[in-house]
Amino acid sequence: LKVTPVRQAADLMAIVQADDRIVLVADGLRAGGTHYAAIARPGSPAILVTGDTVLTQGFERIDATRRWGGLAAISQPMVSELAAMPGEWDMMLTLLRMAVQSGARRLYCEPALFEQGEIAIVADRPTAALIEQSSLQQVEYGGMGLGRSAIMMPLVRLAGPLLVKSPNTARYLPYVTALLWIAVALLAAGGLAAAGALVAVLGGLGLAAMRFLSAFRAESAAQDRARDLIRTFALLLLALFPWLVALAGRDHAMPPFAQAALAPCLAAGILLARALYEDMGEKRRFHWLLPDADQAWVMLAPALLFGIAPLMFAILPLLALLQILLWLRLARRPAAS
Structure with missing residues (x-):
């Protein structure tokens, strides 16, 4: 798996094709495979949204009652538009706002998922350790017997x-x-x-x-x-x-x-x-x-x-x-x- 760091929209434009779908992931996000699969499904741009609660205060607000759920799928033209904009912009948040303004599909997830730890932001070592232990305990037995x-x-x-x-x-x-x-x-x-x-x-x-x-x-x-x-x-x-x-x-x-x-x-x-x-x-x-x-x-x-x-x-x-x-x-x- 090749990893290419990008710091601005022009860097991203150099490695994506016209028909590529780009997934935005909040810094430190830990989410389940079902959430990634739902966001990456072919179709128009999509945003994972959740309720505005105490547990989701760290995410960007989408509207009066919704906040970002940490995942979004955008299209290459949005990156091209950002690259053409003068000045310096926060690439992640600007692309997210472009997706909101373009009427991207909203996939709702319950705030309870944040309370249960199924979706979480890993901000420090103790949180990472708790999430690791939770993941280990959720592994399927892997076979019969x-x-x-x-x-x-x-x-x-x-x-x-x-x-x-x-x-x-x-x-x-x-x-x-x-x-x-x-x-x-x-x-x-x-x-x-x-x-x-x-x-x-x-x-x-x-x-x-x-x-x-x-x-x-x-x-x-x-x-x-x-x-x-x-x-x-x-x-x-x-x-x-x-x-x-x-x-x-x-x-x-x-x-x-x-x-x-x-x-x-x-x-x-x-x-x-x-x-x-x-x-x-x-x-x-x-x-x-x-x-x-x-x-x-x-x-x-x-x-x-x-x-x-x-x-x-x-x-x-x-x-x-x-x-x-x-x-x-x-x-x-x-x-x-």
Whole structure:
């Protein structure tokens, strides 16, 4: 993204075309994507306006009862007109007044949005810190699954400010996460099944952190593929986990039938849940109920520590099917109006 600073209308005229739309943003404004999308919609110039209240006193007055909401879309001829005007003018305010005088469309937003922090002016560090924390808490869980929604993402969001602080985190996290899952395979092959399951929980945290960071940074296709590859390897590892543990043992024997058959069934149930989740499209609801690999590893780790893994491998596929059936029943109910 190329950034070109402009200090006067003539500088702006040099970089805009006749059919360009220019968005004016108040200094320090923080607003949601829906507000930018509404302003940038093709059509005539537009101004975001709000009520004249105590919370909006810092914005330019539009008329007797309205103030500017911090966003406006103008056209190139307005910039050309300003550039032709003699003398020095405040570029932002003058262009805003030109838009008002030209009868630009007014898009109204409630003053309550300023009280709730959805639209705000970042004037100092404490305000910026509060807005950052609010943004971190509003990030979507990013996918289906009880384990991710109830355990992994809440833990990741607690560390959110540290994760987004440095770009190096997003750069090195895929490598760390991949190494964790390789360690799971090596521990299982070495006969340390319980230790492998515990490291798998950390690997699940790594995948959740990668998904969390993708909400704040533009991901390349390679980064997206890397996350999918690690997730696929983790699911394959879950399906083959009893085989790795048994074949790496002293007798190099096949695992008990229950574990050998039910572990792949569990992985297949999780794949089925993901396919159903993706087919729902924009109407996804109650997706936190669905089974996922994080839930399986969290339940398997203590079972392996206390020697009840066969029982847990029998329970988990049945529990996954029960979760899917419950989700199907709830998700197909009409949404409350």
